[in-house]
Amino acid sequence: MKKWLSRFSYPIDEIVNRTVDRQVKLAVTGLSRSGKTVFITSLVHQLLHGLESTHLPFFQVANLGHLRGAKMMQQPDLHIPSFRYDMAIAQLGGEPPTWPQPTSSISEIRIAIRYESRHALLKHISPVHTLYVDIVDYPGEWLLDLPLLELTYEQWSEQVAHSCQAEPRLSLSKEWREFLATLDLNSPTAAATLRQAAELYTHFLLCCKDPQYGLSLLQPGRFTMPGDLKGAPLLEFCPLLEYPSSIPRENSLFAEMKRRYESYKEHVVKKFYLEHLVSFDRQIVLVDVLRAFNTGYATFADMREAINMILKSFHYGKSGFLNKLFHGFKIDKLFFAATKADHVTPNQLPALERFLQQMLISSQHHASFDGVTTETLALASVKCTQAAYTTFQGQRISCIKGVPLDADKPIALFPGEVPVEIPMPEEWVEGRFNFIEFKPPRLANIEGRGLPHIRMDRALEFLLGDKF
Ligand SMILES: Nc1nc2c(ncn2[C@@H]2O[C@H](COP(=O)(O)OP(=O)(O)O)[C@@H](O)[C@H]2O)c(=O)[nH]1
Numbered sequence: 001m002k003k004w005l006s007r008f009s010y011p012i013d014e015i016v017n018r019t020v021d022r023q024v025k026l027a028v029t030g031l032s033r034s035g036k037t038v039f040i041t042s043l044v045h046q047l048l049h050g051l052e053s054t055h056l057p058f059f060q061v062a063n064l065g066h067l068r069g070a071k072m073m074q075q076p077d078l079h080i081p082s083f084r085y086d087m088a089i090a091q092l093g094g095e096p097p098t099w100p101q102p103t104s105s106i107s108e109i110r111i112a113i114r115y116e117s118r119h120a121l122l123k124h125i126s127p128v129h130t131l132y133v134d135i136v137d138y139p140g141e142w143l144l145d146l147p148l149l150e151l152t153y154e155q156w157s158e159q160v161a162h163s164c165q166a167e168p169r170l171s172l173s174k175e176w177r178e179f180l181a182t183l184d185l186n187s188p189t190a191a192a193t194l195r196q197a198a199e200l201y202t203h204f205l206l207c208c209k210d211p212q213y214g215l216s217l218l219q220p221g222r223f224t225m226p227g228d229l230k231g232a233p234l235l236e237f238c239p240l241l242e243y244p245s246s247i248p249r250e251n252s253l254f255a256e257m258k259r260r261y262e263s264y265k266e267h268v269v270k271k272f273y274l275e276h277l278v279s280f281d282r283q284i285v286l287v288d289v290l291r292a293f294n295t296g297y298a299t300f301a302d303m304r305e306a307i308n309m310i311l312k313s314f315h316y317g318k319s320g321f322l323n324k325l326f327h328g329f330k331i332d333k334l335f336f337a338a339t340k341a342d343h344v345t346p347n348q349l350p351a352l353e354r355f356l357q358q359m360l361i362s363s364q365h366h367a368s369f370d371g372v373t374t375e376t377l378a379l380a381s382v383k384c385t386q387a388a389y390t391t392f393q394g395q396r397i398s399c400i401k402g403v404p405l406d407a408d409k410p411i412a413l414f415p416g417e418v419p420v421e422i423p424m425p426e427e428w429v430e431g432r433f434n435f436i437e438f439k440p441p442r443l444a445n446i447e448g449r450g451l452p453h454i455r456m457d458r459a460l461e462f463l464l465g466d467k468f
């Protein structure tokens, strides 16, 4: 490693390297609790420990012995908060180990990977090269704002009004709707009224998001995940459920709400895309499919609609609408992962993958059509369970063994079978699935070898394999 470090200090080496060094920016997104922080922590940990390649059989550069080492570097964008890898590892390696703190904003980390090139020309220039991997973590909720760019205030309001006609949104939106009903949409507006309407609407969205309902399609995304906009007047508006009876006046409540909606699109949504999205090379979308199984069909259907809505409007090629708005999108690989695959028995992994593929099928077609390479995997960033067997009525049944989040001793359980096809709404019966959360494993030597995982090596190969 010493020799490795010293190479960085020779300017001439640096100049030669720069001509062949490459950079790749990976964007990791997914709805909150989908496993982004744990995924990035594990990805970085696997790379930093890549020299002990036995834990990464499918990551070719490591497996073929071409990896020289990896190191964390100063991130390139100083205005973005740093991804707190050190804190996450301290928690996972604690006694007892705990899951990293939830995060609610954007962050970035840079890893430099040194490797021996396979390409004859590159070998000729220099035997060892560096690949800089920048990883950006951002809330999937913010992506839910993408479709708003195509919607007028009236069209968006209509969509929300429509979704509030069915349960559970009908009941959960009651207080907000009743407040709106007391307002005169054509009268001049008071700041306090706007604030109260926005607060009640936000409360409604947060109730929808509660694990009991687990709904995902909640717009605007910053209302539930404000990041650094918490408390900003930019977020003080909401959709309206009806139009004013006469043409709205310039200073009316309706006109002000509409103005703020447009301002949100301009100053929050577009700004985010211009600042960040244009620089992404590869996009990773994490999905906690098992959460939907546990909660039921409504949660699943809502999650599917939210993810497909995001991906449909996302640009993955020339025909995407974002490319018409902003030029220069260059994403060439799209990776979907069903996270927490250690919650199912190993023989269920293919079913979990197939299920996610089915969930995203229309988006994947769009992406392939646009020339983007896609991959779907079921993975566990940190494997918390072991495969085990039990006998039931004389039959050998495969199950998993791990320590539940709310217990101290391991249990063996059969969590339920992942369906190969998406079940009909009436087939999502209560108790069919029992995917519980687990404590992270106790690791005697977290600094000595890569975190236990399922298929992180395949993820690395898809995301980075072609760069070496
Ligand atoms: N068993 C298991 N649980 C996981 C894994 N990854 C995440 N989790 C669980 O999911 C929770 C949310 O993960 P986190 O990465 O913080 O989600 P984020 O909000 O998308 O960043 C964690 O606290 C863990 O309980 C995994 O690989 N295996």
Ligand SMILES: [Mg+2]
Pocket (backbone or CB within 6 Å): 036, 037, 038, 102, 103, 104
């Ligand atoms: Mg996080």
